[in-house]
Amino acid sequence: xxxxxxxxxxxxxxxxxxxxxxxxxxxxxxxxxxxxxxxxxxxxxxxxxxxxxxxxxxxxxxxxxxxxxxxxxxxxxxxxxxxxxxxxxxxxxxxxxxxxxxxxxxxxxxxxxxxxxxxxxxxxxxxxxxxxxxxxxxxxxxxxxxxxxxxxxxxxxxxxxxxxxxxxxxxxxxxxxxxxxxxxxxxxxxxxxxxxxxxxxxxxxxxxxxxxxxxxxxxxxxxxxxxxxxxxxxxxxxxxxxxxxxxxxxxxxxxxxxxxxxxxxxxxxxxxxxxxxxxxxxxxxxxxxxxxxxxxxxxxxxxxxxxxxxx
Numbered sequence: 374x375x376x377x378x379x380x381x382x383x384x385x386x387x388x389x390x391x392x393x394x395x396x397x398x399x400x401x402x403x404x405x406x407x408x409x410x411x412x413x414x415x416x417x418x419x420x421x422x423x424x425x426x427x428x429x430x431x432x433x434x435x436x437x438x439x440x441x442x443x444x445x446x447x448x449x450x451x452x453x454x455x456x457x458x459x460x461x462x463x464x465x466x467x468x469x470x471x472x473x474x475x476x477x478x479x480x481x482x483x484x485x486x487x488x489x490x491x492x493x494x495x496x497x498x499x500x501x502x503x504x505x506x507x508x509x510x511x512x513x514x515x516x517x518x519x520x521x522x523x524x525x526x527x528x529x530x531x532x533x534x535x536x537x538x539x540x541x542x543x544x545x546x547x548x549x550x551x552x553x554x555x556x557x558x559x560x561x562x563x564x565x566x567x568x569x570x571x572x573x574x575x576x577x578x579x580x581x582x583x584x585x586x587x588x589x590x591x592x593x594x595x596x597x598x599x600x601x602x603x604x605x606x607x608x609x610x611x612x613x614x615x616x617x618x619x620x621x622x623x624x625x626x627x628x629x630x631x632x633x634x635x636x637x638x639x640x641x642x643x644x645x646x647x648x649x650x651x652x653x654x655x656x657x658x659x660x661x662x663x664x665x666x667x668x669x670x671x672x673x674x675x676x677x678x679x680x681x682x683x684x
Contacts, residue, residue, distance in 0.1 A: 399606035402579075403614075413575055417611060418618025420568050421662055424561035425654075426623050431553060432648045447524055449508040450535040460506050463532050467510060472523050475511035505534065565665055572611050572669030576604050580677045587681050597678055604674040605667060612666020616659045623650055 403410045451460060460478065468476045510527065512520045520538065528536040580587065590600055627649050634647055650658070 395603050396606050396609075399603050400610050402603075402607065403610055413571060414611060414614045414618055416571055417568050417615025417662070417666075418622060420564040420571070421615055421619035421658065422622040424557055424564055425619060425650075425658055426626065427553070427557040427560065429623065429627070429648060429650070429654075431550065431557065434550060436645075436648060447510040447512065447520070447527060448537045449510060449527055449530075449533050450537070451506045451508065451532055452534050453505055455506065455532055459532065460508075463530070464508055467508065467527075472513050472519065473510055474513040477509040477511075479507040479509060481506055565661075568612075568615070568662075568665045569669040569672070572608050572666050573673035575611065576608060576670045576673040577677055579604065579607065580674065580681070584681055587678070591681070600678060601671075601674050605670050608666040608668075608670025609663055610666070611670075612663040613659065615666070616662025619662065620650060620655060620658055 451463070455463075464476045464478055467473055510523075512523055514520060524536055524538045527533060587600055627647055631647055634645070
């Protein structure tokens with residue numbers, strides 16, 4: 374019993390030692406040809422960095438737009454015959470509404486002052502202020518359907534002359550973001566195919582350069598799995614190193630943007646910080662890169678091993 378366990382343990386250790394040897398020797402083969410492999414790994418890194426960078430850009434824009442989405446407002450233009458007490462009472466009543474997070478009053482005097490700031494003194498010729506009081510209502514939800522129902526309810530209030538949903542800009546922004554999301558997905562698919570082709574072509578060249586060695590191995594009874602293993606580990610290293618290059622490119626790009634973004638957001642009294650590659654996105658990037666490297670190597674080595682038969 375003990376002998377069988379020791380045999381299993383020794384065979385397991387031998388298998389692990391062999392796997393580690395093949396893994397490190399495949400890395401050594403890459404290091405021995407540094408120039409061409411650095412260029413190839415750089416291409417993989419750029420191919421992975423482009424869609425990942427666009428993904429992070431979208432995440433940052435969506436993060437900002439969520440704050441702005443909260444700025445999607447309903448403007449209530451009140452009747453001219455309402456006095457200050459009635460306006461304040463309406464504002465207090467609306468503030469208690471469960472679907473409203475905030476209410477801001479713009480008095481006729483404030484509205485006139487803002488108009489004069491941006492449009493000059495054209496209204497002075499009328500002799501009196503024609504602008505009504507406005508209640509700017511902040512919806513508690515960013516759901517368009519819920520806010521549309523809220524808009525209809527507010528329009529029915531007797532104190533309200535016109536209710537206007539200031540959401541057109543947000544709809545345009547979300548539409549553009551949706552287009553960019555689909556474009557990013559398409560770009561990611563195309564560049565993933567490019568990575569597969571790069572790795573596959575490199576493995577093909579490696580197989581051709583070692584064709585005599587492969588034929589000899591087959592003559593002495595080596596299995597396809599035995600011959601395939603070092604090429605798969607080579608694809609693993611290409612994917613891993615390419616992912617690390619992509620991570621480095623993205624991190625350096627975001628680091629260079631941090632200072633300009635801080636200066637810009639400071640002008641708007643915001644403390645927005647760029648979303649960077651965290652642990653989970655970094656692991657995802659590494660996993661995708663390694664997977665593409667292994668898949669590209671697997672497809673290439675399976676195709677070309679069948680064509681090599683010992684004479």
